[in-house]
Amino acid sequence: MKHRYKVREIAQQAGLSEATVDRVLHGRPGVREDTRAEVQQAISDLDKQRSQLRLNGRKFLFDVVMQTPPRFSAEFRTALEAELPMLSPALVRCRFHFRDTESVPAMVDTLGKLTARGTHGVILKAPDHPEVVAAVDRLVDIGVPVVTYVTDVPTSARLAYVGIDNRAAGATAAYLVDQWLGDVDKEVLITLSSSVFRGEGEREMGFRTTLRALAAERGTDTGRTVVEIAGTDGMDSTIETLVLDALVEHPNVEAVYSIGGGNTAIARSFAELGRRCRVFVGHDLDEDNRVLLRSGTLSAVLHHELRADARLACRMLMQARGALEGVTNVSSPIQVLTRFNSV
Template sequence: MARRFLVKEIALQAGVGLATVDRVLNGRAHVREHTRKRVEQAIRELEKQELQLATAGRKLIVDVVVEAPSRFADEVREALEAELPGLHPAVFRPRFLMRETMTTEEVVETLHAIGRRGSHGIFLKARDVPGIADAIGELQRRGIPVVTIFTDISLSGRLAYAGLDNRVAGATAAWLVGQWLGKRRGSVLITLSDERFRGEEEREIGFRRALRQRFPQLALIDASGGHGLDAATEARVRSVLAKHADIAAVYSMGGGNPAILRALGGRRHPVCFIGHDLDRDNVRLLREGRIQAVLHHDLRQDMRSACQRVMSFHKLLPAAAVSPSSSVVVVTPENIPEHIASRFR
């Protein structure tokens, strides 16, 4: 199957040398396993892009670097791939690096490697820490634009941010919690995957501020730090529940909702449970009535905006034609979008 593509095309897609691709294709020794997998993934990516590459237009290679649970990373990949055919006059060739957890050093080295081999742009979901911000600044000096997606790194030299207004999302969640609980007193359990993801931090800021102003009778209990991964999230929530038994509501900003519900176990079910993103888990939990609302934003619109930002940077699109990022949408069991519901039946 790989023989459909030139070795130099595979090498460009994989971000490795010609000799490395040759060794992988011919089954030779002295190739590290993760390098072999990267070449194999590059071939699969080229196969998906084959029809699009046949069309006219300037070809832009973009690197998609995402630290997120696989359930969300898969949604990001599918959203971007769905947008690719309509992004004229450019033809995008994405290279994906998606991992559930990455150290700061791994993210920085990944960005440095992209800078060395070249790219027309980077879509980045990573933590807001100095080392990563510095690496983005270095890419900017090299002329490689970085668009942060879904969680921002604002003081970094990034070109733009594409994603939800997270403070508005947090304030919306606070309003919903207040409407469900009314005047009753109680505790609201909140969870972030990692406070260094600025998007989730912005949600928390918006939530805390709105709750304090509108519903001061409600107390917050923080069970953050599970990285959105089920085992770690469940452990964090169980640890907090050992000290706080009465939970009236849950606002999950970082995912892992099945794990949160397992940790709650036989306790009195929260009056309301609000999550983020319409992934497979959340659609199922909505249908089962185990969570009451999901704050959803259109990933395709956000990825379209990110691509158009890169097109504008390369003078292929006027800045005025760039689509805005998505708005927050409150989804309940009664209004799950059909195109999403049909995917998870």
């Protein structure tokens, strides 16, 4: 049976005889299970060594293009820069293109300029829009792999999506809100930064669907009333105005699922009107949310490990460039953080 390594190489790595390794590789009897495990471990170690040799001396320049509020872009940049040294012996550098708000044409222009700037790959957080799809496809057509992050552009030729299962995150938020409200018949406010981000739409869909399902389990036909605010771009000033208006119009709102951020402004709106927020669930452990969690203002934050995401995104781009192999994409685990288990 042919193998990617010579029997002698495997035997040296495992510290076993060539005859023993040969028996394991050919599935012959008379070999203990722990010996078979030693051979498999040796092969795995050789794979890692081969990857290290392949990376030695390689240089990569990745571009990070994101439309997102500064509080999230700062957290992701810190996480990514912390991971870059861990990608050695390859040398990986990143250029950052962050915008608080950006029109689709501006996003397309940013992506288009990368073709002339020698990029080896792109990590992208962008609206799911036909023009963005076309811009991604143009990059891929000239050999530039693109990984979408947090929110997907699934009909494009992007390499992969990295991040949480957004529908599952919304379902988790619905479960927490419903459990904490219990039998109290109160309305729920949900806030989105923009309806053009697929990830936010999936979170909303998961939230609404699960709320209805939980109501059906209790034998309630209608379920909880949901009040929606969208188009805030995650900016505090916009959010505060819209939330104040919504709270005045809907005096029965006592729970919030913040999909698009701006949680300090949301909390300030409740305080300004002297209103109680029984349950407040948000996303991402940024500095604002850390403060709100510690104070008990936020009930829970749905978080995913940004460093793990950054590492996976870079490794997938490196694999697309032929520098790695065996990198598989998996959804980021959704962590439910409260003031008792947050950092």
